[in-house]
Amino acid sequence: MGGPQDERELVLQAQSGSEEAFTELIDRYHERIFRVAARIVRNQDEAEEVTQEVFVRAVGAIGRFDFRASFYTWLVSIARNAAFDALRSLRRRGRFVQQEDSFDGCAAEGYGDPVKSVTDNEAAERVVEALGKLSVRDRTLLVLREYEDLQYEEIARVLGCSVGTVESGIHRARKRLRALCGDLVARPGSER
Amino acid sequence: MNDETKDRLERLIGLKMDGRLEAAEARELEGLLHGSAEARELEQALLGLRAALRAAAPPAAPQGLRGRILERVAGARARSGAAARVLPLARRLAAAAALLLCASLFAVAGGLDKVQAQDDPILKVRTIEDELRASAGAEGQLHDFLAWRFLGRRP
Numbered sequence: 001m002g003g004p005q006d007e008r009e010l011v012l013q014a015q016s017g018s019e020e021a022f023t024e025l026i027d028r029y030h031e032r033i034f035r036v037a038a039r040i041v042r043n044q045d046e047a048e049e050v051t052q053e054v055f056v057r058a059v060g061a062i063g064r065f066d067f068r069a070s071f072y073t074w075l076v077s078i079a080r081n082a083a084f085d086a087l088r089s090l091r092r093r094g095r096f097v098q099q100e101d102s103f104d105g106c107a108a109e110g111y112g113d114p115v116k117s118v119t120d121n122e123a124a125e126r127v128v129e130a131l132g133k134l135s136v137r138d139r140t141l142l143v144l145r146e147y148e149d150l151q152y153e154e155i156a157r158v159l160g161c162s163v164g165t166v167e168s169g170i171h172r173a174r175k176r177l178r179a180l181c182g183d184l185v186a187r188p189g190s191e192r
Numbered sequence: 193m194n195d196e197t198k199d200r201l202e203r204l205i206g207l208k209m210d211g212r213l214e215a216a217e218a219r220e221l222e223g224l225l226h227g228s229a230e231a232r233e234l235e236q237a238l239l240g241l242r243a244a245l246r247a248a249a250p251p252a253a254p255q256g257l258r259g260r261i262l263e264r265v266a267g268a269r270a271r272s273g274a275a276a277r278v279l280p281l282a283r284r285l286a287a288a289a290a291l292l293l294c295a296s297l298f299a300v301a302g303g304l305d306k307v308q309a310q311d312d313p314i315l316k317v318r319t320i321e322d323e324l325r326a327s328a329g330a331e332g333q334l335h336d337f338l339a340w341r342f343l344g345r346r347p
Binding site: 178 | 199202203206207210212237238240241242244245246247248249250251253254257258260261262264265268269272
């Protein structure tokens with residue numbers, strides 16, 4: 001993946017109408033955007049739809065991207081809006097359930113660490129399951145912080161709120177997640 | 193540990209995990225952890241929670257996702273390209289239609305004035321009142337006429 005300068009150049013080219021530059025941006029980010037979408041909507045088909053929608057919206061709006069945030073943060077803002085739209089639509093159609101089924105087993109698949117114990121995988125599965133039970137907003141906050149490693153300022157930009165709101169939101173979301181997981185994660189030595 | 197202290201502790205641990213702890217807060221956290229086994233347990237729980245979260249495998253992107261995105265984006269580009277070609281034409285047509293409508297309105301209005309002007313001498317009937325008003329020194333007669341015409345008074 002290229003550096004920030006390289007990315008700025010790519011975005012500028014895409015803004016000037018270069019299809020190749022935009023395709024390069026899709027190549028860089030589509031998998032990450034899919035993961036964010038999947039973790040928020042928790043449904044594979046909807047996550048794919050959201051991912052496609054993100055890039056369709058992005059190609060129409062790239063001229064308005066002003067480099068105040070990173071391009072990825074901007075895409076995540078679009079993904080967040082598209083994911084919320086998808087969830088609203090699912091609710092309207094009465095198809096929204098806490099959807100664990102679409103990603104059953106994903107937590108147990110390898111994550112580049114072949115010596116990971118079964119117990120750790122079970123804990124991961126249960127935490128992911130608990131994450132799915134949180135409100136969409138709490139889940140989004142934790143996904144952006146824990147999985148995407150966004151800073152509070154970036155999350156605030158994505159969610160359109162203050163850094164203070166992000167800080168207290170993450171605190172509340174972690175408390176709720178811990179309450180849902182019970183004593184599952186209270187094992188000393190599970191720190192990575 | 194009371195609920196308030198526990199909440200504060202949990203917040204501080206969260207800030208530490210996110211690398212946002214300031215020096216004073218770090219000292220406060222140190223003090224809380226040093227003095228309480230429960231506090232250290234809570235820290236372990238939160239670290240374990242994060243570890244478990246991060247241990248979860250990321251949802252794998254479906255096969256062919258890139259291709260489908262490119263297809264949708266190309267479709268969106270084609271639509272916006274077509275819209276970019278059609279919109280100026282539509283704008284020009286709308287402007288021409290508006291001009292035509294204005295011209296028609298002017299023409300109709302002008303035509304009506306003309307017809308009205310032609311009709312005036314035909315339709316205009318000079319009344320007794322007009323005659324009296326036009327005659328010099330007929331104010332008294334006009335007064336009598338109007339009193340008779342509208343009030344029914346005989347002169």
